[in-house]
Amino acid sequence: MPEPISSSLTHAEILFWLRETNPARLDELFARADRLRRAAVGDAVHLRGLVEISSHCRRQCMYCGLRAGNSALRRYHMTAEEIRSAARSATRFGYGTIVLQAGEDPALEPSAIAALVAWIKHNTPLAVTLSLGERSCDEFRLWRQAGADRYLLRFETSDAALYRTLHPALTPGEPGRIELLLALKQLGYEAGGGVMVGLPGQSYESLASDLETFRLLDLDMIGIGPYIAHPATPLGSGSLRPPIAPAEQVPATESMVCKTVALARLLCPQANLPATTALATLDRASGRKLALAAGANVVMPNLTPPAYRSLYQIYPGKACVEETAEACNLCLLGQIRSLGRFAGRSSGSRGSLEAPPPLSTSSQPLVELQG
Ligand code: SAH
Numbered sequence: 001m002p003e004p005i006s007s008s009l010t011h012a013e014i015l016f017w018l019r020e021t022n023p024a025r026l027d028e029l030f031a032r033a034d035r036l037r038r039a040a041v042g043d044a045v046h047l048r049g050l051v052e053i054s055s056h057c058r059r060q061c062m063y064c065g066l067r068a069g070n071s072a073l074r075r076y077h078m079t080a081e082e083i084r085s086a087a088r089s090a091t092r093f094g095y096g097t098i099v100l101q102a103g104e105d106p107a108l109e110p111s112a113i114a115a116l117v118a119w120i121k122h123n124t125p126l127a128v129t130l131s132l133g134e135r136s137c138d139e140f141r142l143w144r145q146a147g148a149d150r151y152l153l154r155f156e157t158s159d160a161a162l163y164r165t166l167h168p169a170l171t172p173g174e175p176g177r178i179e180l181l182l183a184l185k186q187l188g189y190e191a192g193g194g195v196m197v198g199l200p201g202q203s204y205e206s207l208a209s210d211l212e213t214f215r216l217l218d219l220d221m222i223g224i225g226p227y228i229a230h231p232a233t234p235l236g237s238g239s240l241r242p243p244i245a246p247a248e249q250v251p252a253t254e255s256m257v258c259k260t261v262a263l264a265r266l267l268c269p270q271a272n273l274p275a276t277t278a279l280a281t282l283d284r285a286s287g288r289k290l291a292l293a294a295g296a297n298v299v300m301p302n303l304t305p306p307a308y309r310s311l312y313q314i315y316p317g318k319a320c321v322e323e324t325a326e327a328c329n330l331c332l333l334g335q336i337r338s339l340g341r342f343a344g345r346s347s348g349s350r351g352s353l354e355a356p357p358p359l360s361t362s363s364q365p366l367v368e369l370q371g
Helices: 011-019 023-041 080-092 110-123 137-145 160-166 177-186 204-217 254-267 277-282 287-292 325-338 361-369
Strands: 044-054 097-102 127-131 150-152 190-197 221-226
Touching: 011 204, 011 254, 023 254, 044 080, 044 325, 080 097, 080 110, 097 110, 097 150, 110 127, 110 137, 137 177, 150 221, 177 190, 177 204, 190 204, 190 254, 204 254, 221 254, 221 277, 254 277, 254 287, 277 287, 287 325
Parallel strands: 044 097, 097 127, 127 150, 150 190, 190 221
Antiparallel strands: none
């Protein structure tokens, strides 16, 4: 089987790598993705401040702890002032982007979101990413006109039957997420898709197709994290078991996630790829670092006020829930430096190449001598 050297992997090559388990061979794959990451998007790691603005949700996704049917979860909305304050913190920490994420919450008024986006764009240098679930094209347009730059909407799996089993439609015939991603791109958003790795019922074949779908959609951002079972969901409790032969089932492991990240980098060299919090949840000590060394170039420090953080429980045991925004910031900066990389200072849009920061203070006298 030929080794991947470019972004033109065949379906068979993708499948081969997804099934590879030899550590030395995998190290080669990760190193290849790391080299391509460096050539295509440089050594900057972009920090996106994540603000989880509401935990209310009208959907019944079989995997997600925010699903409407989870009556045990206490729900919250952040106030507009709390969100503006989080945006000020993101600016103070030097993050280039703020991500406003929520369950699919109809109480988030389109005009109120537009006003918040406009306020952030007017009062801060931040790029604004929205991740508010499936909304109408009119809403997407309104928010884009208010200044929103990017929209995250993972398509979760490209297997249409599995998607509808795990992500029931609210109304018959509603568009799928892949269709919505195309609409978002048409509206001029940078569009972010992505999948969970190791969803029950997800085969190697379908994960290979997910990767090909990233390339086909020419996504600007690709979020890839492990599926983590939530006991208060049909999928997590085991009451729903999509049929699949055991040899075909993709495992929800750190190694599978890193392979998927590396292949996504090879297929979509210019895309922004986060080292996800879900991966850090599987391996707190090194999950993010492993993904950053296998093609990822983004991390998402949490800026949700501590009182709400544990309530935004899409899956249990989430990493970084107990930490303050300051601690999260310092920890991530330390991880970035330990890899010989630097924190991006620009908004880090797709394909941007940022120069490393100026030399440290110890070299400044030389600059003065040179006039
Ligand atoms: N309502 C928004 C944001 C949802 S949370 C939306 O639907 O787009 C963001 C992502 O968390 C989801 O897209 C999904 O990929 C991921 N997620 C949900 N449940 C999860 C679980 N049990 N394990 C891991 N990731 C999960």
